[in-house]
Amino acid sequence: MRLGKVSGISFDLDDTLWPFEVVVERAEATLHAWLLENAPKTASVLPAPQALAQLRAEYERSRPDLAGDFRALRIGSISLALELAKEDVTLADLAYDVFYSARHQVEFFEDVMPALHWLSARFPLVAVTNGNADLRLTGGGEFFRAALSASSVGVAKPEAEIFHAAARAVEVAPAEMLHVGDDYHLDVLGALDAGFQAAWLVRRNRLEIARVEKNTREPHLTIRDLSMLCEALGGPGSLS
Ligand SMILES: [Mg+2]
Incomplete structure (x- = not known):
C-alpha cells in the first residue's frame, strides 16, 4: 500500500518511543x-x-x-x-x-527525540496508548497536541473509537491520519479498521515480520525506526 496524504500522526507509546x-x-x-x-x-x-x-x-x-x-x-x-x-x-x-x-523513568530510543522534533514542526501529533504512561512525566509531552489512553477514552486499541477520538483531538480526517506503532494487531490492524493509514514499527522482532508476510493486510509503511518515518514523509535521511 502506498502512503497517501498525511495531515496528522498518532503514536503508540510503550515499545514505540521507549523500550517497555x-x-x-x-x-x-x-x-x-x-x-x-x-x-x-x-x-x-x-x-x-x-x-x-x-x-x-x-x-x-x-x-x-x-x-x-x-x-x-x-x-x-x-x-x-x-x-x-x-x-x-x-x-x-x-x-x-x-x-x-x-x-516513568524511560529511556527513549535514540531516533525518537530528533524525529519528534522534526515531525511536530510539520504535523499535529497525538499519543494513543492502552497503557498508563503519562508524557508529562516521561518527557516528550511538548511534542504532542494531545494524549489519549484507553482509560481516558473508555475503549482500548484496536477499537476504532479510540483512533477516531485521536483524529478529532487534532482535527484531522481519519483518512489523513497516520498511526505509528509496534503492535501489529493493536496498532496496525486497529488503525486500518479505523480508516487510518498505518506505519508498523518493527525495531527487532523478525518473527512478527514473518507472520505478517503471510497476512493479507499490510501497513502503508514498515519502518525500523522513526528516522525512516521522517524520510518517508519528506524529511532528511538521518536525523539522529
Ligand atoms: Mg506498543
Whole structure:
C-alpha cells in the first residue's frame, strides 16, 4: 500500500518511543527495594524483584474484572504481598506512588527525540496508548497536541473509537491520519479498521515480520525506526 496524504500522526507509546520491559523491570526493582526497607517482612514473600511480577500476574488472573486497570492491578498485588507478609496493607498506596514514578523513568530510543522534533514542526501529533504512561512525566509531552489512553477514552486499541477520538483531538480526517506503532494487531490492524493509514514499527522482532508476510493486510509503511518515518514523509535521511 502506498502512503497517501498525511495531515496528522498518532503514536503508540510503550515499545514505540521507549523500550517497555526494561522500564517495568527497573520500576519493580525500585518498588522491591522500597518494600524491603519500609515493610521488611515482605522479604519472606518477595525474595527477588521478579516475585513482584509473578504476584502481579497471579493477581491479574484472579481479577479479570480489573483487566486494563493497571493502577488497581498493581495496588492490589502490592496489598496482597503486604497481607501475605503480615505487614501494614495501607502502605500499598505509597508503594504504588514509588512504582508509578519509577515507571516513568524511560529511556527513549535514540531516533525518537530528533524525529519528534522534526515531525511536530510539520504535523499535529497525538499519543494513543492502552497503557498508563503519562508524557508529562516521561518527557516528550511538548511534542504532542494531545494524549489519549484507553482509560481516558473508555475503549482500548484496536477499537476504532479510540483512533477516531485521536483524529478529532487534532482535527484531522481519519483518512489523513497516520498511526505509528509496534503492535501489529493493536496498532496496525486497529488503525486500518479505523480508516487510518498505518506505519508498523518493527525495531527487532523478525518473527512478527514473518507472520505478517503471510497476512493479507499490510501497513502503508514498515519502518525500523522513526528516522525512516521522517524520510518517508519528506524529511532528511538521518536525523539522529
Ligand atoms: Mg506498543
